[in-house]
Amino acid sequence: MASAELDRERAYVEKLYERLDELRTDAHKQLQRVHSQDVGGNHQSRSERDAFARVFEDRIAQLNEVDERLAFGRLESDADADADRDADPDDDTPFRYIGRIGLRDENLKPILLDWRVPQAGPFYQATAATPMGIRSRRHLLSKGRRIVKIEDEIFDSEGLTDDEASQLQGEGALMASLTTERTGRMHDIVATIQAEQDRIIRSDLAGVLVVQGGPGTGKTAVALHRAAYLLYSHRDRLKSSGVLVVGPSRAFLQYIEAVLPSLGETGVVLASVGQLYPGVDAITEDEPEVAVVKGETAMASLIERAIRSRQRVPAEPQQLDVNGEPLTLEPHVIANAIARANEKRKPYNEARVSFVKTALNDLTRALAAQLRSHGNTVDEDDYGMLREDLRSAYDVKVALNTAWIPLSPQKLLQDLYARPQWLAELTPTWSPAKRALLRRDRDAPFTVSDIPLLDEAAEHLGEHNERSAALDRENKQQRKRDIENAENAIRNMDVEGLVHAEDLADNFAELASRGTTAERAAADRTWTYGHIVVDEAQELSPMQWRLLRRRGPMRSFTIVGDIAQASAAASASSWREAVLPLVGRAKLGDGWRLEELTVNYRTPTQIADAAQQMAEEHGLPVTRSTSVRQSEWPIVTVRASGAGDDVLAQAVLDAVTADREIDSRGTIGVIATPAALDSVFSALAQALPGETGLGAVGLTRQVAVMTPQEAKGLEFDSVVIVDRTAILEGSTRGASALYVSMTRPTQRLTIVERGSSL
Numbered sequence: 001m002a003s004a005e006l007d008r009e010r011a012y013v014e015k016l017y018e019r020l021d022e023l024r025t026d027a028h029k030q031l032q033r034v035h036s037q038d039v040g041g042n043h044q045s046r047s048e049r050d051a052f053a054r055v056f057e058d059r060i061a062q063l064n065e066v067d068e069r070l071a072f073g074r075l076e077s078d079a080d081a082d083a084d085r086d087a088d089p090d091d092d093t094p095f096r097y098i099g100r101i102g103l104r105d106e107n108l109k110p111i112l113l114d115w116r117v118p119q120a121g122p123f124y125q126a127t128a129a130t131p132m133g134i135r136s137r138r139h140l141l142s143k144g145r146r147i148v149k150i151e152d153e154i155f156d157s158e159g160l161t162d163d164e165a166s167q168l169q170g171e172g173a174l175m176a177s178l179t180t181e182r183t184g185r186m187h188d189i190v191a192t193i194q195a196e197q198d199r200i201i202r203s204d205l206a207g208v209l210v211v212q213g214g215p216g217t218g219k220t221a222v223a224l225h226r227a228a229y230l231l232y233s234h235r236d237r238l239k240s241s242g243v244l245v246v247g248p249s250r251a252f253l254q255y256i257e258a259v260l261p262s263l264g265e266t267g268v269v270l271a272s273v274g275q276l277y278p279g280v281d282a283i284t285e286d287e288p289e290v291a292v293v294k295g296e297t298a299m300a301s302l303i304e305r306a307i308r309s310r311q312r313v314p315a316e317p318q319q320l321d322v323n324g325e326p327l328t329l330e331p332h333v334i335a336n337a338i339a340r341a342n343e344k345r346k347p348y349n350e351a352r353v354s355f356v357k358t359a360l361n362d363l364t365r366a367l368a369a370q371l372r373s374h375g376n377t378v379d380e381d382d383y384g385m386l387r388e389d390l391r392s393a394y395d396v397k398v399a400l401n402t403a404w405i406p407l408s409p410q411k412l413l414q415d416l417y418a419r420p421q422w423l424a425e426l427t428p429t430w431s432p433a434k435r436a437l438l439r440r441d442r443d444a445p446f447t448v449s450d451i452p453l454l455d456e457a458a459e460h461l462g463e464h465n466e467r468s469a470a471l472d473r474e475n476k477q478q479r480k481r482d483i484e485n486a487e488n489a490i491r492n493m494d495v496e497g498l499v500h501a502e503d504l505a506d507n508f509a510e511l512a513s514r515g516t517t518a519e520r521a522a523a524d525r526t527w528t529y530g531h532i533v534v535d536e537a538q539e540l541s542p543m544q545w546r547l548l549r550r551r552g553p554m555r556s557f558t559i560v561g562d563i564a565q566a567s568a569a570a571s572a573s574s575w576r577e578a579v580l581p582l583v584g585r586a587k588l589g590d591g592w593r594l595e596e597l598t599v600n601y602r603t604p605t606q607i608a609d610a611a612q613q614m615a616e617e618h619g620l621p622v623t624r625s626t627s628v629r630q631s632e633w634p635i636v637t638v639r640a641s642g643a644g645d646d647v648l649a650q651a652v653l654d655a656v657t658a659d660r661e662i663d664s665r666g667t668i669g670v671i672a673t674p675a676a677l678d679s680v681f682s683a684l685a686q687a688l689p690g691e692t693g694l695g696a697v698g699l700t701r702q703v704a705v706m707t708p709q710e711a712k713g714l715e716f717d718s719v720v721i722v723d724r725t726a727i728l729e730g731s732t733r734g735a736s737a738l739y740v741s742m743t744r745p746t747q748r749l750t751i752v753e754r755g756s757s758l
């Protein structure tokens, strides 16, 4: 019986693959048709052809992506429930197959449902207690294109206990997925999404949704699947406005970058918090106490004051030389020009244009009056020439620049940090020690905590020059033209419904090096996204939240994180506090919604319990979660034979070697404080050359050496913690750092302690 069923499923899935192959052949044919078009020397036709070619190439790539595990589920409707429904007369089967994309046969009858459509919902949500009109759910486990196993759940609610009613769904498929070796890259979980996760994935697009969950509860996986779900369900809106996914580090982005493409979504902007200001890619972290100061909202008003203070009315009249003609610049001329320019409340650099205009007009009148008083004839027609003389006169330039200096965000921040006297004038209530925290050289690289400050400054400064404002306007018009051209081209090619105008316009832009929606969004500081996903959100400072609020004024956010894992010094200690800069005080009560995830899919029970116990002992606000499995290895603790770095590094090498003896193919994360990193890395790299990598590089190697900060959000088959005590005591949030470190393994944990000094 079981084998007959397996054969039956194999036959069905083979049919699906045949259809997939047909679609791929069609796309290839369309591509050939496009390529064989005779477009002669006409540049526009050529670029239109190339843009179409890309659409079909992308389609082929998307069909290739879903080849693996194309179909993974089947729902059988309950006959009684079916009779009650408005059953489709053509629908002669009680079965619905669920897969990575939707497929229809040549008669347009659905043969595979995209996992994101509402009809696929029961595959993830139905339980014996709430079967949602479903009689049974079947998981199809496959290897390549072949179904190797089927697993059934029959929803028969009679005789259920509460415990049974809340069991995991597709347990066999889930366990198979959870125990596979890790590769340094995250995979999608479409086939085994659990009910509590699915509810979050399908939650409404509007509003601020916060997802709290302990380590390994699938927050990242859920956030990414939610992005894919929203892009599918709200394509029109999100395709043009874009979706931004923010993660803590580049290593993390590298870890997650394959998930969305494998779900068929490529146009999402992924950025680390250090990459949120276009043109600057910050990787350096400030010392914790510096990051705290830079993260406070007080920095916003400091920046505003700093900018305002760059408008200066001279105390005394100034003597100017205008092409040999002496001219007195009275302070009231500057004061008046400043006041007039500020009336319109434009950003600083834009208002400066009016300031210069008013000041030059006043000076022109003064110069004309002076020339007349010397007996010259000056009439209205000469004013233009006089204004030009003034504009180009060196003294005038210096005087106007001193009164209202043109500023870029970078220059403002560099000045603020490098000129202690100026900072002191701006911060009379700060202690000298606090001011000293901001002090640094002008040419020091910007840090991750500087990014929101640059953005804040840019907000007040506006466009640095008129050219970039004009360029911005031109870009917007060009986009409109691209879309119109794409719509015409789609009509001409007779592929309406097959090709989206936005996609084609993206290709026009890309081919003309103007950038796709995602590229333009990433490069444009003033871009506003349709939805923003923030991962490891507990780390964000108020200033970082302010930046994100500007990127998402529609307030459509998915925020995932774990307050107990907050290790950044500037991070919040509750979600209420964290979302305050995003939703504002008035909306703090009802402007956001909170969901919780409670099942740990990553870490085996014995490791998760030890980590939770340690965290609770140190007063962290832990969300208790239940691990879905045990592993056979107990936690190993070893003590180095001495206190020196060399001895410690040797003990780590021994631990790694012992672990590789258990499993020679798995990934190992070696987590150490920044101080111990180098010695540990050199010992490992020397013993295991080519197999060991530092930081993000480690994700492509078997052994990855990194700090707890870098390990955030990542996972490994096995983890070796180096000098547990140093991690715990190394920073104000040491317990969080240790909690993060202890919850990275999927199988084994070794803790190496430093030995005592003799």
Ligand SMILES: Nc1ncnc2c1ncn2[C@@H]1O[C@H](COP(=O)(O)OP(=O)(O)OP(=O)(O)O)[C@@H](O)[C@H]1O
Binding pocket: 174, 177, 178, 187, 188, 189, 192, 193, 194, 197, 213, 214, 215, 216, 217, 218, 219, 220, 221, 222, 561, 562, 565, 601, 602, 712, 713, 714, 715, 743
């Ligand atoms: N429903 C699921 N089916 C299969 N695997 C899952 C499922 N949910 C989560 N996982 C796996 O569990 C692991 C942990 O998930 P994820 O990294 O999303 O957790 P997290 O809550 O973001 O963890 P952390 O807070 O520690 O970063 C990943 O390997 C993920 O693929």
